[in-house]
Amino acid sequence: MFKKMFTVFCALIITFMIVSFVPPQKVNAEANSVVAQNGQLRVSGNQLVNQAGEAIQLKGMSSHGLQWFGQYVNYDSLKWMRDNWGITIFRPAMYTQDGGYVNDPSQKNKVKEAVQAAIDLGIYVIIDWHVLGEKDPNIYKEQAKGFFAEMANLYKDYPNVIYEIANEPNGYATWNGHIKPYAEEMIPVIRSIDTNGIIIVGTGTWSQDVHDAANNPIAQSNIMYTTHFYAGTHGSLLRDRIDYARSKGVAVFITEWGTSDASGDGGPFLAESKVWTDFMKDRKLSWTNWSLCDKTEASAALAPGASPYGGWSDAQLTASGKFVREQIKSATPTPSDGIVSGKTYKMVNVGSGKALDAAAAGTANGTNVQIWDDNGTGAQQWIITDVGGGLYKVINVNSNTGLDVAEMGTANGSNVQLWSYGGGSNQKWSIVKVGSTYKLIASNSGKALDVAAAGTENGTNVQIWDDNGTNAQKWNLYQLN
Structure with a gap:
């Protein structure tokens, strides 16, 4: 009797193991790769x-x-x-x-x-x-x-x-x-x-x-x-x-x-x-x-x-x-699918729900870039244009100046500003799709466009930082024209 019970018990254990321990499906971690x-x-x-x-x-x-x-x-x-x-x-x-x-x-x-x-x-x-x-x-x-x-x-x-x-x-x-x-x-x-x-x-x-x-x-x-x-x-x-x-x-x-x-x-x-x-x-x-x-x-x-x-x-x-x-x-397909070159976009930060914004609607070189409540003005509108090699320039509609990493900075915390577009690597960006959102990667450093300290208040500064996958570095892009 004990032997029979033991046999049934073992069979149940084996059945449990077969059902429970299904080998994981082997897939690539990058869905858009x-x-x-x-x-x-x-x-x-x-x-x-x-x-x-x-x-x-x-x-x-x-x-x-x-x-x-x-x-x-x-x-x-x-x-x-x-x-x-x-x-x-x-x-x-x-x-x-x-x-x-x-x-x-x-x-x-x-x-x-x-x-x-x-x-x-x-x-x-x-x-x-x-x-x-x-x-x-x-x-x-x-x-x-x-x-x-x-x-x-x-x-x-x-x-x-x-x-x-x-x-x-x-x-x-x-x-x-x-x-x-x-x-x-x-x-x-x-x-x-x-x-x-x-x-x-x-x-x-x-x-x-x-x-x-x-x-x-x-x-x-x-x-x-x-x-x-x-x-x-x-x-x-x-x-x-x-x-x-x-x-x-x-x-x-x-x-x-x-x-x-x-x-x-x-x-x-x-x-x-x-x-x-x-x-x-x-x-x-x-x-x-x-x-x-x-x-x-x-x-x-x-x-x-x-x-x-x-x-x-x-x-x-x-x-x-x-x-x-x-x-x-050269001719490498860019992962930033969905971007239409030459069109105007607003970019809304996922972590804060606020828009990428030229401070005080400034038009001068050196104008700071921040986040602010989405207000539909030209200070929050950006023309994104393919410049080759999977890179884009991002031009502010209000000022006709480019999204720029100040002083060609490559360190974490380097400031992002507006500057007349000259084609420098600090003004070119990879735009990479992450699910339904995007991240912008500075060409000269490989660092991501980032809201400082994951802030959510109006006026929070925008900088570059190591690509870390947080919502402070994810942006919803909405085509406006």
Whole structure:
């Protein structure tokens, strides 16, 4: 009798556990993110497409080796690049040798940190097995199988994740003799766990021989082939190879390119780089630029000593970094959906219910910006105009002056005022939709338009402050014409 009761009790407990502990649905934290909008990517013919079958071009950054510059791979730096540069993809470069995974398997923890940040931010991410010094990807094939099995088990339900299984085979490693056989062993390891994820395969001669792959492609779906270039070394010959490969029906993803020569130094060659970025734009070739680091070399995006956590001013970017930032911004869809360029709006703060207002209806440069009861005057009306790169100028109707961060300020508490519009970064704003409301992010600092101390009284000052998601930084925008 006791045994029977015990059996029934256990059955009830098991039933309770099955009903109660349903695995959480794996969704992106950012409802309006690029991943939320585009979902699980796939390959259609020679093109990367979104869940609706529309061609998509992803643009972003690759880290340098995580063992050397992993401090730049974190949630804050990725968030800064998403919000201020417009990145839609990030690639943490996990070397196999030289202190990488084979020498130190804990390097995968930094990859996991990057993937989780990408999931939280709603951007795509490439898990990179950075074959380089060993030349032949078969050298560490068994380690690669274990690594990708672990990654696929962790992230198989997330549309964010793309797998790059061999960065740059080189030397004696050929497509037919070494790389394709490796890929044909590696792909089933991932596919047995993640049936949908995009898998990118490197090609010979430091991923320049994409034509060889096109002549003998892998008989699997959702496979892409990478080409790497450095603008000071590689030109029309490599572009012709890409066009040839695409004409054969294979899809190409540029997982690494630099503005320098092939050494990573020399240059930057910005005119040649622009030829390449135009080429990639015309063909909707997705790319990540090498590299997010402060190494003293031409291809590095950051100046020596730049913060690991974003917030970079122009002075903290190299010539390459500034160029690449602008190429990422170019034609990157702005998240501020619903804004009609050139129209007049009033902006009402969510926390206080009061309108963004020019103090005393002032028209002079330096007029302070505050909140005040919504009164319908021109002092509370703003013409919002797209100025490119996902940025807007915000011009007060009454004074024809722009919303301006005083003295190019970047610190918390920097004052917001009106000033004649001159196109400075302190007068350009990202306008980002947050549910049914908006936040305004100053281009020069990445900080949000903020009501001081979350005040609600008439005359409370408006400033910039770290983006914190509070109602003091959320604004309802009402179109007036």
